[in-house]
Amino acid sequence: MTTTTLPRLAVTAGEPAGVGPELVARLAASDLPADIIAITDRDLLRRAAAICGIELTISDDDGSRLTARVAGHVRVRHVPLGERETPGRPSPANAGHVLDMLAVAADGCLGGEFDAVVTGPVQKSSINDAGVHFSGHTEFFAERADSDVVMMLASPELRVTLATTHLPLSAVPAAITPTLLERTLRIVGRSLTSLYGLAHPRIAVLGLNPHAGEDGHMGREEIDTIIPLLERLRGEGMDLLGPLPADTAFVTAMRPRYDAVLAMYHDQALPVLKSEAFDSTVNVTLGLPFIRTSVDHGTALDLAGTGRANPASLFAAARLAIVFANHRAAV
Template identity: 75%
Template sequence: MPLPRLALTAGEPAGVGPELLVRLATTPLAATLVAITDRHLLQRAAARCGLAVELADDDGSAPPMRRPGTLRVQHIPLAVDEVPGRPDPRNARHVLDTLAEAADGCMAGRYDAVVTAPLQKASINDAGVRFSGHTEFFAERAHADVVMMLASPELRVALATTHLPLAAVPAAITPAALTRTLRIVHAELQRKFGIAAPRIAVLGLNPHAGEGGHLGHEEIDTVIPVLDALRGEGMHLLGPLPADTAFVPAQRARYDAVLAMYHDQALPVLKSEAFDRTVNLTLGLPFIRTSVDHGTALDLAGSGRADPASLIAAANMALELVARCATHPSSPRRGEERGEGPPPPETNR
């Protein structure tokens, strides 16, 4: 039986991503690993890590086994050679091209999933390209409504808003947006995690979930009406819950996932408990995308000491989701969609 094909993006060339990719290649992961990046970047990363990694051009095949220490490459050249720890905006286009190839390849059936290493948003913006993150890039590329989720073996946290300044969060939580987000989370918990009747805990925006309007009206005006309407559709929704007590053990037993209102409302809890076992995934895409839960670690780049645990966890979760989605009646298998439907969208450049 052919192995799943995982597309791997190296993220910021001057960060730890390339080193994480070559370390992943040395594991016995049961997948065909295709690194979408510069071949010479990977060679230099392997040398810094003291690893012997065999690189080969990707021919599109999916053999039944892979030897640890082998890595296929879809070569996309850097504009300039990397200097570890010092991102260069001239390589921003390279980074975006790797993401575009990964997304388009998944939508065309060349890859079963994409696993992304961390990138440096500031470097891309410094190149004159407005960029707020992987999640938003893939959403635009696929013309999809998406939700960011971080998941560990113990906890799943989805976000109603992602990379927004805190002052912009209340206005972004509209009835339409919250309804759309909860529907995506509910459907993806069923499809990707195999939970037939998901229980979702929804956090309030304000302290104590607004305390009856004394600490804010967003719960009364927006959150509660949305939850009531979706309960009428059959969803099992808890809340709005105060964020400061939602994660105690007695509460966790009541739900399968949490929807937090903003990035730092719940992610510190998750990362403090399981930093090296937490995976970032994008719900709502027409393909599977997982990622590490950390940044580019520029201070470690080039040292060969970066810990690949989060990337390994992301790759393992991608394989689990590939296997689960293959058994779901609404999930196309790789290759079924090849040649069908509209071509992938053009890159926004």
């Protein structure tokens, strides 16, 4: 990519029985300043466009770079379905199709064919029902790229990163180790610089326990693990705040003090973010050798096939991928 060509976004349609294909059709119909390469079954995309009442001009992706794109024109990297989709009813027969889409997008980014990947929602249960262990996009891309990664959810006003992701709550305390926290904080710091251009990122770190342990009266993880690690990294020059009690870390008065928050587990911080900015929140995988953004919602099976699904989150994910790709091209 150069600053004179459009960023090539590989956009995966996700679960074929969900709303993802319809959202991709709406994205393709927009005048977004990107070369949108839909990674999906071309006939599925046509059917999704028809459901939405959208006319698309679909062609196969030839790998060339564009300086402009006409709204409604989209190129496709065809990944055939295992069986024709039934909106609202995921089938394990299409698990291979979903995984192949992700592989095409990831490998294309690793090979320089795409400048970023933007992912639609998948149905994890359907993939697992097919006999394939799948815990999420984040873990899939990490393994594909052989990278240590961190999940970040970003809205226009708040960035939240996670020390642990899809773990049962009972497994979280044992997972919070100095090694994990150091690895995570270093990835977050580097990514805030490389993606957002922040020379000296400030990271707020939440405690694991209520009131950040209350000096050991509500748990010792802060005293034994978190505080010593933060002090050591501060000695290296990292700008780290905390550990903070999670119940006050997100109040308005605190937010100017940090550029991102590191939460200890999935539901410690994400309810705050999603409750205030659900349609504009983007899932970003930090630590990959390529840019990956995603919607922050699921497959919405009850809306699949109706054409009524809100595309705002996919548009937000695509816009942020464009910002990141343009920033990298300009560096």
